[in-house]
Amino acid sequence: xxxxxxxxxxxxxxxxxxxxGGDAAEERLxxxxxxxxxxxxxxxxxxxxxxxxxxxxxxxxxxxxxxxxRGGRDRAAGLGGSAPAVARWLGDIRTYFPSSVVQVxxxxxxxxxxxxxxxxxxxxxxxxxxxxxxVGTLLSLNQAMPETTKETARAxxxxxxxxxxxxxxxxxxATLTGALDRSARVTRPRHxxxxxxxxxxxxxxxxxxxxxxxxxxxxVGHGRASxxxxxxxxxxxxxxxxxxxxxVYASVFAAVLASVPSIATRxxxxxxxxxxxxxxxDDPVDVLFGTRLGGGTDINRALAxxxxxxxxxxxxxxxxxxxxYEGGIRDEMLRRVAAMRAAGVxxxxxxxxxxxxxxxxxxxxxxxxxxxxxPAFACTPDHFPEVMAAAIERQPLPIPDAG
Numbered sequence: 001x002x003x004x005x006x007x008x009x010x011x012x013x014x015x016x017x018x019x020x021g022g023d024a025a026e027e028r029l030x031x032x033x034x035x036x037x038x039x040x041x042x043x044x045x046x047x048x049x050x051x052x053x054x055x056x057x058x059x060x061x062x063x064x065x066x067x068x069x070r071g072g073r074d075r076a077a078g079l080g081g082s083a084p085a086v087a088r089w090l091g092d093i094r095t096y097f098p099s100s101v102v103q104v105x106x107x108x109x110x111x112x113x114x115x116x117x118x119x120x121x122x123x124x125x126x127x128x129x130x131x132x133x134x135v136g137t138l139l140s141l142n143q144a145m146p147e148t149t150k151e152t153a154r155a156x157x158x159x160x161x162x163x164x165x166x167x168x169x170x171x172x173x174a175t176l177t178g179a180l181d182r183s184a185r186v187t188r189p190r191h192x193x194x195x196x197x198x199x200x201x202x203x204x205x206x207x208x209x210x211x212x213x214x215x216x217x218x219x220v221g222h223g224r225a226s227x228x229x230x231x232x233x234x235x236x237x238x239x240x241x242x243x244x245x246x247x248v249y250a251s252v253f254a255a256v257l258a259s260v261p262s263i264a265t266r267x268x269x270x271x272x273x274x275x276x277x278x279x280x281x282d283d284p285v286d287v288l289f290g291t292r293l294g295g296g297t298d299i300n301r302a303l304a305x306x307x308x309x310x311x312x313x314x315x316x317x318x319x320x321x322x323x324x325y326e327g328g329i330r331d332e333m334l335r336r337v338a339a340m341r342a343a344g345v346x347x348x349x350x351x352x353x354x355x356x357x358x359x360x361x362x363x364x365x366x367x368x369x370x371x372x373x374x375p376a377f378a379c380t381p382d383h384f385p386e387v388m389a390a391a392i393e394r395q396p397l398p399i400p401d402a403g
Contacts, residue, residue: 026046029045029046030046030048030052032046033046033048033052033056034048034052034055034056034059037056037059037060037063037064051096054092054096055096055097057092058089058092058093058096061089062089062105062108062109062112062113063108090106090124090127090128090129093105093106094127094129099129102129103129103131103133103134106128106129106131106133106134107133107134110137116137116140116141117141119134119137119138119141120141120144120145120146120149121149122148122149122152125138125149125152125153125156126152128156130156130157130159130160130163131160132160132164132245132248132249132354132355133244133245134156134160135156135157135160135161135244135248135288136244136245136247136248136293137244138153138156138157139157139244139247139248139288139289139291139293140241140244140293140294142289142292142293143292154285154289157285157288157289158285160248161248161251161252161284161285161288164248164249164252164381165252165255165256165284167381168252168253168256168381168382168384168385169256169259171385172253172256172257172384172385172388173256173259173260175385175386175388175389176257176260176263176385176388176389176392177260177262178389179388179389179390179392179393180230180231180260180262180263180392194219194220195220198220199216199218199219199220200214200216202216202218202220203215203216203217203218230262230263230315231262231263231264231315231316231317231392232263232264232265232266232310232311232312232315232316232317233257233263233264233265233266233316233317233319233388234265234266234268234306234309234310234316234317234318234319235250235253235254235257235265235266235267235268235319235321236268236270236302236303236306236318236319236320236321236322237250237251237267237268237269237270237321237322238269238270238271238297238299238302238320238321238322238323239269239270239271239291239292239293239294239295240271240293240294240295240296240297240323240325241293241294241295242323242359242360243293243321243322243323243352243359244293245352245353245354245355245356246321246350246352246353246354247269247288247291247293248288249353249354249381249384250267250321250353251267251277251284251287251288251291252284253353253381253384254267254277254281254284254287255281255282255283255284255287257388258281258282265278265281266278266306266309267280267281267287268302268305268306269290269291269292270297270298270299270301270302270305271292271294271295271296271297271298272295272296272297272298272301272327272328273298273301274298274301274302274305275290275291275292276305277290277291296327297322297325297326297327297328298326298327298328299320299322299324299326299328299333300326300328300329300330300332300333300336301328303318303320303333303336303337303340304336306318307336307339307340310340310343310345313340313343313344313345314343314344314345316344316345316346317345317346317347317348317388317391317392318340318345318346318347318348319348319350319388319391320347320348320349320350320374321350321352321353322349322350322351323351323352323359323360323361323362324349324351324361324362324365324366324369324376325361325362325365326362326365330365333365334368334369334372337369337372337374338372341372341373341374346391346392346394347372347373347374348374348387348388348391348397349366349369349374349375349376349377350376350377350378350379350387351366351376351377351378352378352379353378353379353380353381353384354378354380354381355380355381357378357380359378361376375397375399377397377399377400378400379400380400383398383400386398
């Protein structure tokens with residue numbers, strides 16, 4: 001004999017997604033009531049109790065209208081300016097909603113309600129759900145952050161960074177190590193260095209059926225393993241406010257690249273000034289707290305610095321991560337890219353390195369770079385290893401479908 005849970009029992013276990021007793025119409029009204037809020041004009045006639053009422057209260061605090069609307073469809077918070085009230089609200093939404101929804105609501109609270117300054121308080125930081133966007137907000141507040149909050153902020157940032165490294169590091173190292181091995185293949189290998197699979201594939205046209213064998217006129221092999229640097233990678237990252245998520249991901253990837261012995265990695269961040277953070281790459285959290293989100297953009301100055309540090313153009317890949325809104329000298333920027341390309345530098349332009357896709361960007365500059373052989377496109381973190389592998393092997397870049 002099975003017993004169907006009551007509505008209150010289902011809500012108490014957090015399983016409120018299935019209609020109680022199979023009442024689909026009632027469940028639809030419940031969902032619409034939560035979406036529309038408590039305005040008398042919601043039209044559902046469905047009262048909320050228990051867990052649903054608490055969820056509605058949490059949503060109303062963020063998205064609900066003021067008791068006395070300021071006109072039009074303006075909305076405002078029901079959280080006030082109290083840090084304890086906000087901390088309680090953060091705890092509530094973590095109780096009622098999954099982590100992905102909590103992160104969206106936190107971002108909305110920061111953007112819509114002006115709660116960024118409250119993140120300067122340790123008790124607030126301890127209550128939030130860490131994610132890449134929260135890290136970007138904390139970095140933008142870094143200069144104003146009191147000493148009592150900085151350690152808590154670093155702990156929040158470190159958690160996000162460690163989670164990203166677990167997700168991205170192993171695959172990135174494997175992909176780039178394979179690309180370096182392939183780019184080191186030689187055509188006159190010693191016997192023990194012959195790659196027989198590729199050698200046979202390259203010589204199939206020389207198959208002799210009467211002898212049932214392939215005559216290998218061209219040998220393909222791997223270069224001898226070397227401890228020397230095989231490639232140099234320069235990540236040149238725009239740290240203007242709109243690029244916050246890209247800065248976080250780029251810092252993590254820079255630390256991962258720096259851990260590959262045969263890749264010499266340099267990380268340069270810029271706004272209207274340029275900062276070389278290469279000496280901090282052993283700890284991406286230090287890298288992130290060395291950035292300064294916000295300000296203008298001078299891509300030309302940043303590329304001039306990167307260009308001055310290149311000693312082996314044919315073995316160097318420059319990755320510019322920027323929305324391309326240049327505040328410096330546009331024509332000189334393009335001339336620098338053209339000069340690097342002519343010298344043999346691999347050049348990759350990423351409009352964003354994030355999960356959100358391409359942001360607003362300067363299309364005229366993107367088209368000009370594409371004409372120089374450096375097409376500009378947005379890249380997700382999961383796709384970044386393949387982009388870098390292609391750049392290292394000097395293969396066509398795997399540009400994602402714009403659609």
